[in-house]
Amino acid sequence: MRKCFTCVICPNGCRLEVEADGGTISVTGNLCPRGVEYANEEITDPKRTIASSVLVDGGVMEIASVRLDKAVSKSLIFPIMDVIKALHVAAPVHIGDVIIHDILSSGADLIATRNVEARQ
Amino acid sequence: MASCREDEEGLRMIESRDVVIIGGGPAGLAAAVELDKRGIHDVVLLEREHELGGILRQCIHDGFGLSRFGESLSGPEYAQRFIDEVRERGIEYHTDSTVTSLSPERIVKVVTPSGLYIYKAKAVILAMGCKERSRGSVMIPGERPAGVFTAGTAQAYMNIYNRMPGRSVIILGSGDIGLIMARRLTLEGCSVKAVFEIQDHPNGLDRNISQCLDDYGIPLYLRHTVTDIHGRERLEGVTVSEVDGNMVPIPGTEEYHPCDTLILSVGLRPENDLIKDAGIEIDEKTSGAAVDENLMTSVPGIFSSGNVLHVHDLVDFVSLESERLAAGVASFIGGGLAHDRTLQVIAGNGVAHVVPQHLCSSSAFSLSFRVRSLSSDSVVRVRQGDRVIVEKRHRRLNPAEMVNVDIAAGSIGKEGNVEVEVV
Ligand code: SF4
Numbered sequence: 001m002r003k004c005f006t007c008v009i010c011p012n013g014c015r016l017e018v019e020a021d022g023g024t025i026s027v028t029g030n031l032c033p034r035g036v037e038y039a040n041e042e043i044t045d046p047k048r049t050i051a052s053s054v055l056v057d058g059g060v061m062e063i064a065s066v067r068l069d070k071a072v073s074k075s076l077i078f079p080i081m082d083v084i085k086a087l088h089v090a091a092p093v094h095i096g097d098v099i100i101h102d103i104l105s106s107g108a109d110l111i112a113t114r115n116v117e118a119r120q
Numbered sequence: 121m122a123s124c125r126e127d128e129e130g131l132r133m134i135e136s137r138d139v140v141i142i143g144g145g146p147a148g149l150a151a152a153v154e155l156d157k158r159g160i161h162d163v164v165l166l167e168r169e170h171e172l173g174g175i176l177r178q179c180i181h182d183g184f185g186l187s188r189f190g191e192s193l194s195g196p197e198y199a200q201r202f203i204d205e206v207r208e209r210g211i212e213y214h215t216d217s218t219v220t221s222l223s224p225e226r227i228v229k230v231v232t233p234s235g236l237y238i239y240k241a242k243a244v245i246l247a248m249g250c251k252e253r254s255r256g257s258v259m260i261p262g263e264r265p266a267g268v269f270t271a272g273t274a275q276a277y278m279n280i281y282n283r284m285p286g287r288s289v290i291i292l293g294s295g296d297i298g299l300i301m302a303r304r305l306t307l308e309g310c311s312v313k314a315v316f317e318i319q320d321h322p323n324g325l326d327r328n329i330s331q332c333l334d335d336y337g338i339p340l341y342l343r344h345t346v347t348d349i350h351g352r353e354r355l356e357g358v359t360v361s362e363v364d365g366n367m368v369p370i371p372g373t374e375e376y377h378p379c380d381t382l383i384l385s386v387g388l389r390p391e392n393d394l395i396k397d398a399g400i401e402i403d404e405k406t407s408g409a410a411v412d413e414n415l416m417t418s419v420p421g422i423f424s425s426g427n428v429l430h431v432h433d434l435v436d437f438v439s440l441e442s443e444r445l446a447a448g449v450a451s452f453i454g455g456g457l458a459h460d461r462t463l464q465v466i467a468g469n470g471v472a473h474v475v476p477q478h479l480c481s482s483s484a485f486s487l488s489f490r491v492r493s494l495s496s497d498s499v500v501r502v503r504q505g506d507r508v509i510v511e512k513r514h515r516r517l518n519p520a521e522m523v524n525v526d527i528a529a530g531s532i533g534k535e536g537n538v539e540v541e542v543v
Contacts, residue, residue, distance in 0.1 A: 005330065006326045006329070006330040007327075008327040008330055010186050011186060011187075011325065011327065011434055013325055013326035013330075015326070015516070048331065048335065049182055050307060051180045051181045051182060051304075052304075052307060053278075053279060055282075061280070062281070063279075063282045065180035065194060065279060067180070067181075067182050067194050074335070077307070078307075081307050085308075095196070095200055113180060113193075113194040113196050114196040114197075115200065
């Protein structure tokens with residue numbers, strides 16, 4: 001099986017050409033070894049990060065932005081979004097605060113990426 | 121440090137500063153911190169919004185900081201690292217402060233909640249960022265219903281004000297913000313029907329096509345554009361046509377697509393109004409100031425970096441560029457910076473635009489440019505007359521990606537313009 005895709009690990013966006021034959025894969029087009037790792041993962045269990053926002057109660061803003069601190073299985077993206085949409089957190093919220101640890105047992109934490117102070 | 125005297129316009133206080141920085145986004149923040157590190161402390165940073173951070177405040181996706189910090193941060197986190205440093209260093213800044221005029225004598229007038237202030241600076245840094253092209257600037261005919269947004273406006277609605285722009289979305293233009301918004305809207309439960317791009321190549325980075333469109337099954341149609349807008353109060357649909365090689369719609373190819381939201385991601389251009397007012401030379405190709413290797417404009421002591429100079433793809437490079445700028449500003453204030461623009465840098469074959477546009481000395485500098493079209497296995501050559509200064513083969517060149525070439529000190533001779541070309 002031959003597949004072409006773009007490595008999304010860094011902004012170089014290398015065009016990877018992957019030849020998968022049973023258990024072994026060979027990768028060309030990568031500028032660095034992380035491309036090979038990415039290709040392996042992309043064939044076996046593609047992973048992505050996501051960013052969204054959660055509602056903040058009592059904050060100077062209505063929402064705080066959040067993201068996953070590592071990539072998760074693509075299949076978990078929409079289930080995780082459902083969890084995020086239902087969330088309310090109390091102000092203050094600070095960058096790096098863990099909102100949910102190991103969300104849906106994905107191995108990733110949901111962390112805040114914006115400071116939202118409490119309303120005076 | 122602040123001195124008081126009367127302005128010709130009446131009793132206004134004029135404050136003196138070594139450096140006034142206009143714009144508190146990534147370019148202004150990085151310049152402020154770097155100046156402080158270089159011992160220039162008499163600085164004021166002016167930001168028109170209520171918070172520092174600029175456009176990064178609404179860019180909540182990750183992917184920022186890979187070159188700068190070696191990790192993948194969201195926009196607000198990336199900005200906060202610089203904001204924290206500005207605060208820790210005690211650098212003076214004012215938010216809600218809009219600069220209304222800039223003169224070649226480096227007099228800066230700024231409207232703030234506590235009144236009008238006037239600064240007289242030894243050096244001014246232009247770091248105002250860019251603005252989006254709107255419906256008017258792409259001239260889409262048709263009705264004017266609600267539901268047509270630029271990608272950045274839609275992004276601010278969702279990520280700062282918690283408002284959804286709509287439910288059923290078409291995106292015109294394949295700029296990065298449009299692609300990012302396609303994914304964001306999909307994750308929030310909207311139906312993003314398609315992205316239409318008038319050119320024959322996407323405008324955004326490959327990785328964004330892959331992780332924002334392909335991942336979510338959103339189709340991208342090249343050589344297509346919106347030719348009509350329908351709906352009275354709220355948008356009801358758009359007509360999309362194929363275009364020919366000259367980007368002219370082909371009659372008979374019209375197709376109607378129902379949607380309640382049209383998002384425009386049709387390009388960015390430097391926010392250059394102040395620059396024009398100050399009589400600073402503008403490069404028509406970048407729409408930003410024409411600068412030399414120290415990022416100084418045609419007016420001595422006025423410098424520019426970041427998206428107001430030329431639109432970047434990555435904020436990391438905006439920060440790096442602004443740090444280099446700060447080095448030039450520090451030398452200027454110390455009295456040791458030449459400003460005789462003896463040589464020009466020319467965007468030659470296959471090159472859309474290049475920064476810097478002028479050279480004053482043979483010190484080391486970094487050259488940034490964009491190519492005109494996609495190509496593979498081509499060579500970028502920088503030469504002065506017949507003498508090749510740098511030559512490098514690129515596996516792939518893409519107009520969506522800025523190319524940077526470092527030029528070593530002493531490699532440029534005294535005579536002859538420098539030309540960058542793709543061969
Ligand atoms: S292969 Fe390496 S250099 Fe290329 S995009 Fe992936 S991580 Fe970046």
